[in-house]
Amino acid sequence: MKKITEKNLYEAFRGESEAHMRYLIYGEQAESRGLVNTARLFRSIAFAEYVHARNHLELLEDIGDTGKNLSRSIRGEQYELEEMYPAFDLVAKMHQDHDSVQSIHYAIEAEKNHALLYGEASRALAAGRDYHGAPIHICPACGSTAAGERARACPVCGQPGQAFIQF
Numbered sequence: 001m002k003k004i005t006e007k008n009l010y011e012a013f014r015g016e017s018e019a020h021m022r023y024l025i026y027g028e029q030a031e032s033r034g035l036v037n038t039a040r041l042f043r044s045i046a047f048a049e050y051v052h053a054r055n056h057l058e059l060l061e062d063i064g065d066t067g068k069n070l071s072r073s074i075r076g077e078q079y080e081l082e083e084m085y086p087a088f089d090l091v092a093k094m095h096q097d098h099d100s101v102q103s104i105h106y107a108i109e110a111e112k113n114h115a116l117l118y119g120e121a122s123r124a125l126a127a128g129r130d131y132h133g134a135p136i137h138i139c140p141a142c143g144s145t146a147a148g149e150r151a152r153a154c155p156v157c158g159q160p161g162q163a164f165i166q167f
């Protein structure tokens, strides 16, 4: 593949990824207004954008084996946790933008566990095993992430545990 096409496909991958996420969120918004078919349209096109993003990434040969994918995911989570969000946090605090500080705080708290959980899966894989089967709970309000028993309330934002989405 030519360098310019490689660069273009990465840009397209980022654009399709963003569109995928936006359309899922727009679908939720439409659903909350009772516009079920508009929501369905958003979700269907979100899926098409996912297919495009995946096709581009495959062509770029940027999908490794599971071990490589876990290492890359750990590095990404650590970057967000140790470099990106702490810097964003300082800037938002400097401007006394409390809502943004809170949104950044929610992300930092979750990224800590993302890096740890991927680390556990990576060590299990190195020992020839799959990640353990404990359920993983995500808080729908702040994204806090925990494996194991459902907590009674979110330790980060206080949302009741019954609201957690289980995977």
Ligand SMILES: [Fe+2]
Pocket: 077, 110, 111, 114
């Ligand atoms: Fe994360």
Ligand SMILES: [Fe+2]
Pocket: 139, 140, 141, 142, 143, 144, 154, 155, 156, 157, 158, 159
């Ligand atoms: Fe939460």
